[in-house]
Amino acid sequence: xxxxxxxxxxxxxxxxxxxxxxxxxxxxxxxxxxxxxxxxxxxxxxxxxxxxxxxxxxxxxxxxxxxxxxxxxxxxxxxxxxxxxxxxxxxxxxxxxxxxxxxxxxxxxxxxxxxxxxxxxxxxxxxxxxxxxxxxxxxxxxxxxxxxxxxxxxxxxxxxxxxxxxxxxxxxxxxxxxxxxxxxxxxxxxxxxxxxxxxxxxxxxxxx
Numbered sequence: 001x002x003x004x005x006x007x008x009x010x011x012x013x014x015x016x017x018x019x020x021x022x023x024x025x026x027x028x029x030x031x032x033x034x035x036x037x038x039x040x041x042x043x044x045x046x047x048x049x050x051x052x053x054x055x056x057x058x059x060x061x062x063x064x065x066x067x068x069x070x071x072x073x074x075x076x077x078x079x080x081x082x083x084x085x086x087x088x089x090x091x092x093x094x095x096x097x098x099x100x101x102x103x104x105x106x107x108x109x110x111x112x113x114x115x116x117x118x119x120x121x122x123x124x125x126x127x128x129x130x131x132x133x134x135x136x137x138x139x140x141x142x143x144x145x146x147x148x149x150x151x152x153x154x155x156x157x158x159x160x161x162x163x164x165x166x167x168x169x170x171x172x173x174x175x176x177x178x179x180x181x182x183x184x185x186x187x188x189x190x191x192x193x194x195x196x197x198x199x200x201x202x203x204x205x206x207x208x
Contacts, residue, residue: 027191031191062192064100068090071086075090094113108153114136152176183200
């Protein structure tokens with residue numbers, strides 16, 4: 001009788017696995033899709049898919065992180081996207097991720113969301129969103145000073161800031177070099193963020 005129940009338990013477990021692909025397999029598939037998705041509609045749909053994974057798993061922070069990253073990518077790519085509404089969704093997803101595991105990667109996403117809000121009207125929004133972005137950068141660096149994505153984002157901000165206001169390519173170059181070194185040394189766990197090195201290399205080429 002015990003053997004019978006063991007066989008039944010195994011059967012139903014295998015059936016459930018067949019109906020619902022394992023978490024890692026599902027995440028790998030969606031992350032690969034993120035790397036290949038650039039249109040706003042596709043990114044929004046992918047964000048919703050990651051969110052559903054997070055809601056289903058309940059203890060995993062990475063699905064919410066990637067859901068927020070999808071929206072962040074949409075914010076950079078789509079000039080017509082409402083940056084304030086989009087940032088609100090990003091922050092909500094970051095809150096869910098941070099409630100499970102607060103870390104520097106989440107602050108990188110928060111930083112980008114605030115920066116996108118700032119860039120809507122830099123002159124009039126600096127006091128609010130510039131300060132907010134700086135706060136997120138500082139908090140992330142306190143958690144992980146050598147995080148390559150935070151270094152890249154810090155360099156990108158200097159790269160896009162005129163020399164008259166303390167930025168410029170010359171200021172960005174040493175931080176980009178530091179970021180690339182950090183990328184090369186980093187050994188992210190499976191499924192963990194690994195983006196940014198290619199963008200940092202492209203930006204470094206423009207500082208020569």
